[in-house]
Amino acid sequence: MNKQSRRYFIKDKLWKGFLLTFFSPFSSMAKMDHLSHEKIDVLNADGESIDWKKVKKQFTLTTSRKHFNTASIGPSPLKVQETTIATIHRINKHAIEDHKVVEQTRIQLAKFINANPEQLALTRNATEGMNNIARSIELKRGDEVIITSEEHIGGSAPWITLQNEIGIKVIVIDILGKENKAIDLIKSSITNQTKVISISHITCTTGAILPIKRIIKLCKKHQIQSVIDGTQALGQISVNLKQLQPDFYIASCHKWLFGPKGTGILYLNQEFLNNTPPLFAGAYTDQKFNLKKGIYEYKSHASRYEYGTINAPILSGVGASVDFIDQIGIHHIENRGRQLAQRFRKKIAQNKNITILTP
Numbered sequence: 001m002n003k004q005s006r007r008y009f010i011k012d013k014l015w016k017g018f019l020l021t022f023f024s025p026f027s028s029m030a031k032m033d034h035l036s037h038e039k040i041d042v043l044n045a046d047g048e049s050i051d052w053k054k055v056k057k058q059f060t061l062t063t064s065r066k067h068f069n070t071a072s073i074g075p076s077p078l079k080v081q082e083t084t085i086a087t088i089h090r091i092n093k094h095a096i097e098d099h100k101v102v103e104q105t106r107i108q109l110a111k112f113i114n115a116n117p118e119q120l121a122l123t124r125n126a127t128e129g130m131n132n133i134a135r136s137i138e139l140k141r142g143d144e145v146i147i148t149s150e151e152h153i154g155g156s157a158p159w160i161t162l163q164n165e166i167g168i169k170v171i172v173i174d175i176l177g178k179e180n181k182a183i184d185l186i187k188s189s190i191t192n193q194t195k196v197i198s199i200s201h202i203t204c205t206t207g208a209i210l211p212i213k214r215i216i217k218l219c220k221k222h223q224i225q226s227v228i229d230g231t232q233a234l235g236q237i238s239v240n241l242k243q244l245q246p247d248f249y250i251a252s253c254h255k256w257l258f259g260p261k262g263t264g265i266l267y268l269n270q271e272f273l274n275n276t277p278p279l280f281a282g283a284y285t286d287q288k289f290n291l292k293k294g295i296y297e298y299k300s301h302a303s304r305y306e307y308g309t310i311n312a313p314i315l316s317g318v319g320a321s322v323d324f325i326d327q328i329g330i331h332h333i334e335n336r337g338r339q340l341a342q343r344f345r346k347k348i349a350q351n352k353n354i355t356i357l358t359p
């Protein structure tokens with residue numbers, strides 16, 4: 001299978017899709033105009049272990065295909081869809097933007113990844129976060145940025161464009177099949193010119209979990225900025241930024257987190273926030289603005305990356321997606337993911353025509 005093509009659907013039982021059209025769970029949504037916070041029932045009778053059949057029922061995926069989640073696009077569970085739609089109704093009823101939704105969602109997300117909310121911005125996707133950082137870190141001709149061969153275009157193109165435009169040097173380390181040597185390969189590529197190491201927490205090509213804690217430590221030792229692309233990690237495994245202490249952590253919320261499409265996070269270190277002007281300026285980016293006097297002072301809060309009018313409905317949906325994951329428990333999800341992956345791996349390993357790249 002083409003490694004960039006990661007949508008594994010197997011067609012069967014087409015008639016079920018037909019039935020779904022008539023018994024759609026969306027039919028009640030149009031009536032809702034408030035946020036619903038009631039808990040979903042995902043537990044077995046023992047009140048502790050997870051009933052995965054109940055979890056599965058929260059999704060509105062067509063039953064005419066088998067869905068193998070590889071988080072190219074994560075489907076949103078019903079609660080996330082309902083919350084998003086309820087917010088559309090609410091803001092249009094009152095003709096408001098509802099900026100306070102951003103704050104609520106930021107606090108939830110910050111708690112979820114154990115980060116300071118003041119250092120966490122909500123973005124449209126990982127690509128936006130990565131471009132923002134690549135263009136905000138002051139780099140000049142000859143500076144070196146280390147990335148791996150397994151970075152997504154959204155995590156690597158922002159650096160390659162700077163190579164083309166201003167002459168930084170992007171060092172691409174080939175880690176395919178050598179993921180367990182990633183740290184040594186990175187170490188031996190560091191020079192006096194290395195300014196940034198930008199790598200995935202989990203690679204999108206093979207699902208390898210990279211040793212980012214050690215890589216971040218290495219960066220600190222050499223005064224290199226660590227940029228972690230956590231897009232395949234957020235919602236799939238537990239992420240703890242106070243433990244990891246990266247300079248930047250970027251992710252989309254519409255993959256393993258199951259949030260509405262077009263949502264992401266950008267975590268920034270405080271020193272950068274204090275000293276680096278925002279790439280985009282406008283409403284919500286300033287702490288002082290006076291047009292007549294020509295005064296503009298940017299906020300040191302990460303919310304300055306949420307410039308202009310925001311999309312409250314999808315951000316309220318992200319809040320609901322964190323609720324959803326929290327109700328199941330990220331550790332349960334992580335274990336379940338491993339179990340399913342191992343079961344799948346065992347089965348396909350019997351097929352001699354298949355080479356397994358995932359370490």
Ligand SMILES: Cc1ncc(COP(=O)(O)O)c(C=O)c1O
Pocket residue numbers: 071072125126127128152154155200202203204229230231232252
């Ligand atoms: C590791 C990684 N980084 C970045 C991206 C880009 O995400 P987005 O399109 O949401 O910006 C993806 C998408 O699959 C990804 O897997």
